[in-house]
Amino acid sequence: MWKKLTVDMNNLSVKKEDVEEEYRDLGGRGLIAQYMINNVDPKCDPLGKENQLLICNTIFAGTNLTTAHRISVGGKSPLTGGIKESNSGGYLGYQLAGHGIKMIAVKDIPQKEGLWLLHIDSKGEIKLKDASDYKGLNNYEFVEKIFEKYGQDAATMSIGVGGERNYKSASIQLSEYKGGHPSRAAARGGLGSLMGSKGLKGIIIEKAENRFKPDYADEEKFKELSIKFNKMVASGAKNHPFHNIGTLSTIESTGENGILPVENFSGKLSKDYKKVGAKQFMENLASRGGSNKIACQPGCVVQCSNCYNDKDNNYLTSGFEYETIALFGPNCKIYDLDVIAQMDRICDDIGVDTIDIANGIAVSMDAGKIEWGDSEAALGLMKEMKDGTDFGKILGNGCEAVGKHLGAKRIPVVKHQALAAYDPRNTKGTGITYSTSPMGADHTAGLTMGRAFDDRGRAAQAYVSNKLQVAIAFYDSMMCLFTFSHAANNLPLLGELWAALYGGSSDFSRVAQLGVKTILTERAFNKGAGMTLDDDKLPEFFCTEKSAATGSKFDIDDYELEVIFDF
Amino acid sequence: MIKINEISIKFKEGMTILDAIIEGKKSINQNTIIMVNNSIVEKDVLDKLQIDDNSEIKILRITDGG
Numbered sequence: 001m002w003k004k005l006t007v008d009m010n011n012l013s014v015k016k017e018d019v020e021e022e023y024r025d026l027g028g029r030g031l032i033a034q035y036m037i038n039n040v041d042p043k044c045d046p047l048g049k050e051n052q053l054l055i056c057n058t059i060f061a062g063t064n065l066t067t068a069h070r071i072s073v074g075g076k077s078p079l080t081g082g083i084k085e086s087n088s089g090g091y092l093g094y095q096l097a098g099h100g101i102k103m104i105a106v107k108d109i110p111q112k113e114g115l116w117l118l119h120i121d122s123k124g125e126i127k128l129k130d131a132s133d134y135k136g137l138n139n140y141e142f143v144e145k146i147f148e149k150y151g152q153d154a155a156t157m158s159i160g161v162g163g164e165r166n167y168k169s170a171s172i173q174l175s176e177y178k179g180g181h182p183s184r185a186a187a188r189g190g191l192g193s194l195m196g197s198k199g200l201k202g203i204i205i206e207k208a209e210n211r212f213k214p215d216y217a218d219e220e221k222f223k224e225l226s227i228k229f230n231k232m233v234a235s236g237a238k239n240h241p242f243h244n245i246g247t248l249s250t251i252e253s254t255g256e257n258g259i260l261p262v263e264n265f266s267g268k269l270s271k272d273y274k275k276v277g278a279k280q281f282m283e284n285l286a287s288r289g290g291s292n293k294i295a296c297q298p299g300c301v302v303q304c305s306n307c308y309n310d311k312d313n314n315y316l317t318s319g320f321e322y323e324t325i326a327l328f329g330p331n332c333k334i335y336d337l338d339v340i341a342q343m344d345r346i347c348d349d350i351g352v353d354t355i356d357i358a359n360g361i362a363v364s365m366d367a368g369k370i371e372w373g374d375s376e377a378a379l380g381l382m383k384e385m386k387d388g389t390d391f392g393k394i395l396g397n398g399c400e401a402v403g404k405h406l407g408a409k410r411i412p413v414v415k416h417q418a419l420a421a422y423d424p425r426n427t428k429g430t431g432i433t434y435s436t437s438p439m440g441a442d443h444t445a446g447l448t449m450g451r452a453f454d455d456r457g458r459a460a461q462a463y464v465s466n467k468l469q470v471a472i473a474f475y476d477s478m479m480c481l482f483t484f485s486h487a488a489n490n491l492p493l494l495g496e497l498w499a500a501l502y503g504g505s506s507d508f509s510r511v512a513q514l515g516v517k518t519i520l521t522e523r524a525f526n527k528g529a530g531m532t533l534d535d536d537k538l539p540e541f542f543c544t545e546k547s548a549a550t551g552s553k554f555d556i557d558d559y560e561l562e563v564i565f566d567f
Numbered sequence: 568m569i570k571i572n573e574i575s576i577k578f579k580e581g582m583t584i585l586d587a588i589i590e591g592k593k594s595i596n597q598n599t600i601i602m603v604n605n606s607i608v609e610k611d612v613l614d615k616l617q618i619d620d621n622s623e624i625k626i627l628r629i630t631d632g633g
Contacts, residue, residue: 239572239625241600245607247633253598254632278600279607286606322633422632447632450598485630 001215002062002102007118007128009198010049010108014118014126019102025502027059029085030477030514031103032074033521036083039105042528046078046190047166047197053106055157055203059478059498061097062214065226066233067480069093069297071157071174077189078197079168079356079398080415080440082526086191087476089296089305089319090174090184091155095205099124100212110199115164119150122206131201136161138349138386139173139182146204152180158202160351163192165388167396168416169356170196173348176296176318179307183319184296187353188442189417190398217503225497229487234301236486241278242304246292247322249278254326258426258549259449261331263372264362265412265423267547275335276325281308284337288313302482308341317345323443326421327358332365333373346382352396357382359399359418367406410541415440415531422447424538424554425547427455431554432465436536436564438522444481446472456552462560474515516567523565536561570623578620585613593626600627 002019022038023031032054044050053075060068071093077084096104099120110116115131134142138160146156155175162170170192173182186192216222241249254260255273262270274280285292285306294305296319310316320341328340347354361378364370370377384392394405399418403411412419417440424431429448437445446468452461471491475481478494487493492508499506526535542554568575571591579586584603588595595601601608602625608616618624 239627241627241629242631242633244602244605244625244627245600249600249627250629250631250633252600253629256597279609282605282607326633420632443632449632450630482631 003100005101005104005126007104007106008108009106009110009116009200012110012116012128014128016126023103025059025498025504026477027057027061027102028070028072028087028477029473030518031056032072032085033083033518033525035105036074037521037525040076042076042525043530044076046076046081046194049108051076051194053191053194053198053200055104057093057097057102060501061093061102062212063222063226063501064299065479065497066230066299066301067297067483069097069299070480071096071186072476073172073186073191075191075194076529077191078166078193079190080417082415082440082529082531083438083522084189084191085439085476086186086188088174088184088186089176089480091177091297092157092174092203092205094177094298095155095207098208098211099205106198106200109197115199115201117201118203120205122209124208134201136164139351140349142202143175143180143182146202147180150204150206153207155205156182156202158182159192159195160349161386161388162351162396163196165393165396166193166196167352167393168193168401169353169396169398171351171353173351176305177298179294179318181318183317183348185348185353188355189440192351214501216501218500222497222500225493225500229493229497230301232490233483233486237302240486242482243293243302245278245282246304246306246320248281248320248325250322251276251326252278254422257455258547259422259455260326261421261423263333264331264366264410265419267423267425267545267549269549270330272335273330276329276337276340280337284308300480302480304482310338316341317348320344323421324354324358327355328361331358331362331421332378334375334378336375339375342379343382346386350386352385353398355420356398356418357385357395359412360395360402363399363403363408363411364406366410367403367408369406410539412539413441414538415535417441422449423547424542425552426550428452428458428554428556429461429465431538431542432462432556432561432564433469435538435561436465437469438519438526444472445469456550458556461556462564466564469519470512470515473518474511477514477518519565533562568621569618572626582618583614584608584616584618584624587618587624588613588626595626598629600629601625602627
């Protein structure tokens with residue numbers, strides 16, 4: 001039987017009990033939505049005692065299904081003010097499942113100032129430990145000290161000073177499988193700040209001596225189906241750019257078609273994007289002893305991660321992704337992969353979202369605080385964020401805070417959260433997703449690029465965004481999104497797998513209903529939190545300024561946005 | 568022999584990378600990346616670079632964002 005841990009930070013206690021029947025066959029994003037609507041007042045202060053920090057395994061955790069150990073973190077977002085689910089790779093989901101724990105709910109806030117660690121040892125003994133010695137440490141140093149004390153096979157999840165200082169863009173960093181670097185992130189929506197408000201510095205999970213095994217409804221059937229699924233994904237991944245290069249490969253398409261953001265979403269085409277493109281990236285990996293095709297969690301056959309070394313062949317960062325490179329790169333007019341890798345490392349170390357911070361830097365450049373392309377000045381602002389100066393704290397609060405402070409006119413956010421690296425004028429379905437997703441401007445909620453008839457046309461964009469948002473809502477409950485394109489032609493298999501594990505109907509409609517229910521529940525939470533249809537809008541400049549690259553504006557009618565979830 | 572994704576074609580002396588792709592009946596466009604022996608080759612030189620026997624060409628299609 002799967003267990004739930006309830007950690008009460010007010011009396012510093014931990015309770016372990018069976019997962020309630022209502023949540024038994026849920027996981028990830030779907031579980032977070034359902035738990036939040038049942039247990040957290042949408043009007044609560046995100047950093048107050050009523051909010052909860054949720055850490056959830058997926059529906060398929062504990063099995064050998066590829067990428068089943070994605071971890072979802074949730075709560076009311078300190079950044080958006082709405083519900084938030086932010087998921088991450090890394091080792092923690094696998095270790096958590098090894099102890100038979102489906103979810104952790106962290107409640108209330110400490111009576112006195114302090115920091116604590118939640119520690120689960122190899123025998124499954126759970127303790128909340130004083131972590132005052134770790135105060136002020138950033139994630140890389142924290143993890144190093146944890147490995148010294150608990151061994152390299154422990155999995156970690158932690159906050160740096162970003163979370164301790166309650167920066168609204170604070171991330172939660174997870175250690176990667178084998179490498180151990182804290183470079184995987186539940187980055188979006190400031191959940192690191194929520195973790196900091198609970199006084200929780202980190203969660204440490206040792207490898208279980210006796211690994212938990214789920215109660216399969218039909219184990220043989222599940223085994224047969226999961227082998228089929230894993231083979232299908234591995235076969236697709238073999239000739240996919242994410243496996244052979246990494247997610248940065250996306251820039252080779254967006255750089256050509258105007259989707260890549262350039263100089264704070266100016267709409268220009270970048271002539272120089274190849275300087276930070278896939279070829280340069282691969283050459284740097286090869287010449288410096290870096291690597292790609294890395295699995296961030298056990299059993300992953302997609303293996304999209306990487307390890308990027310500096311010019312002296314020393315480790316600099318890992319999990320170096322398209323969003324980070326595009327937004328610190330062309331969107332800030334910075335064309336040096338090594339500088340961008342330093343920025344990625346700083347963000348992971350402090351524990352802040354690269355998307356919101358890179359957009360904040362671009363807005364600083366657009367508003368004239370620093371010059372376009374001045375990487376030294378940009379690194380200087382990031383140092384301020386690390387040191388906690390007045391402007392550093394504003395930057396830590398994300399793109400919108402920077403824009404408002406500087407009086408900027410062009411602030412690329414929806415629901416206070418910065419846009420990812422896709423210009424919505426040239427992938428309009430993605431613009432609809434940015435606008436209407438309960439998560440705020442989140443590309444992972446339904447990136448339509450290449451899936452609509454014409455990325456710049458209006459036809460069927462809302463339809464495609466709707467279908468993808470539903471699909472991603474159930475996918476975020478089950479496994480890593482990067483298996484989706486390999487499984488998209490055989491999605492009914494998910495229903496069969498779900499039934500073989502938990503019983504019940506194997507019909508795909510059960511899966512689709514999970515996606516619809518999750519989105520509607522999230523929308524209901526946001527409505528309770530005070531959000532209205534006015535929050536489902538892109539910044540006006542995308543509707544009034546033409547993309548210089550294509551002449552396209554974001555011209556989707558408000559009505560289409562308003563009815564998108566009228567199922 | 569030259570391997571292109573999951574198929575193999577016969578090597579011919581002097582053939583370019585583009586010749587091999589055409590021989591393998593593979594299409595390329597703005598959303599494809601070409602790798603030869605694990606190195607990315609820009610599309611504008613595919614018809615200029617000769618390919619060696621026993622090479623592996625990968626035609627990678629960008630279908631997702633990062």
